[in-house]
Amino acid sequence: MTKHITLGVTGCIGAYKAILVLRGLQQLGATVEVVMTEAATHFIQPLTFQALSGKPVHTSHWGRDDDTNIAHIALAQRTDALVIAPATANCLAKLAHGIADDFLSTVYLAATCPTFVAPAMNVEMWRHPATQDNLARLRARGVHIIEPEAGFLACGMVGEGRLADPDRIVETVWTSLATLETTVETTPRDLTGDHVLVTAGPTIEDIDPVRYLTNRSSGKMGYAVARAAQVRGATVTLISGPTRLTPPEGVETIAVRSTREMYEAVLRCLPAATMVIKAAAVCDYRPRQVATEKLKRTPAPLRQLDLEPTEDILAAVSARKGSRFVVGFAAETGWSLEAALEKLRRKGADLLVFNDVTEAGAGFDTDTNRATFVLASGETRTLPLMTKEALAHEILNLARQQRPMVRP
Template identity: 45%
Template structure:
């Protein structure tokens, strides 16, 4: 399976495991959900603990496993309320016949049945049981009640069962369940985007402008970047419904309406703030800044006086901001920029792969009519292979128009259809 991780960050799954031989599949399901970027907490019934230990799920999820209704270690001893508030989805897999009956009748005599009544999150159940128990009128009656109550029932698979019977009742494979959950959040996010804006609900962090690397208190190394493209993108992302944080190098531009601006000077300062933004839940990182490749090894404490015909300054390499962010375990959707003077597309395509980006926009800054100082631009956009999107040529237009087209390209990559592989 392939998963679009850009729609998953900070989504919380409570996986409830009930009694049945299919509980072993739930251990694999935890791993698949974690691989797809979800936060997972596990609830186990007493029946489930007869088949598999809580320690297994704790190791796989990275979180304590919840087994008791009144847990003194939980918030005010009310673990079901804490979990109910935390969950973005309650997934019961496997869901035993007994659990379905409890849900259908409103019984609340253990942690899971109480959690079911207490949560406002969507509830999904993946029944797993003997084929005759599945076909029983009481079970089907309970399922109909749950569907009427808004519970999503994942139909069981047919096949041979542990008891030797053959028929409906097998829990679907963990990969299939993880795929269905991922698709659910994908569709929900896309619906929000269509209603409220292409990037609605997303936190976009943009770096813009040049950096200045001090030589002494009055001199520095920099470049010709004006920050216009980054500022135009910040305005376009905000107009598309996103929360926008703009990390700006030293430029003389007004902050776009609704955008939070954080000013920096050096590449190290820009990287430090960018890393802080990851802790705030950055969904999309757009690196338009023209970051100086090198900085002075030792900045002079006082102004260097002119002496002789030559001045030798030792330089050291600056950190690669975009590669550092892209290399994080929980990385945002990464958009890089490549400003080149020759072999533009070749260098950009190489940078896309080398820095593990999702998308890159490149332009030829040797052209006098576009680029750093101009109010217009023209770009070519490449996407990572997994998105299966063709490169896009953005013809010469105002930087505001180019920014809007880039937002549309980001949107198209975020919401591309996920297909199993």
């Protein structure tokens, strides 16, 4: 069936790339209508989008005199997906706080379809706490954020903020819609009665009062799993290391910092769980001794840290799993079925979700992922690039299919 997509374009230099997003969606068979903010019209003329889309471009609340429809409501109702590319910092703030003062922001509030936002802005604007808070709000509502790329920016600076490649935007939108469509058809509230325990984010191990060891995990995958499980009717407990994300509303969230704290919280919550999904990226080592004062830079360099292993949470859960279905994750730099099977069997989990963090779109702090499922039988299933929300549903689908019927 033909998809009807609304493409929102806001005012920044990346607006010209929205033409490529439009053409890419059309080539996949979508019908595209374009909404431009007033600022966007200063970068590119509406006539360009009208000529390519074959449809009038929406630039104002105030439509033709002979149009009896409420335009933004009518557009929202016929839209299968709202894609905003590029989305400025100002646009993100409006969406996050429900400000509806132009055609695009009112369409967003009226739309019930999936929303995809591809930010583009100066690196310092991107890093500003206000922008990051707005992004967290949008992610918590289920908005798909297509992360900007790092590189040379129009302002002359170098860093994050450049609009994602148009092909990546198109692929993310199209793959997500296909997966979400399948999910809606095949997964009703089928986890009602389950209690899903999810871990997410990094852990932190102190070196001294100033420095610590950690990793680049953003927590997005675990938070996506928690949201998906809740949507499907489960009671959800989320144990999260430090992240910038807003916990899903209605999900019990336990904040932890170190691996030991996460280990203790998981074992404390385990008896109530029927399914455990260990999406956290825990530190494998911590300093054997934490310095009580900052380690000073001296002429004699610090050549090594004395490290010890941290608690193996996945193995500990698997040893106590009973009839629970246990899912582990492996973020690696290269694929090896033998290594994946060895880890799965050594840890004692039922399913290992393997992803290569060096692949484009599949690393830390992205909104997409490409994963391979590995079962203890040696069976594997490789999935294409998709949003982490879509992957979360795929994980839950397989867990339901594979788990024992008896619950603890």
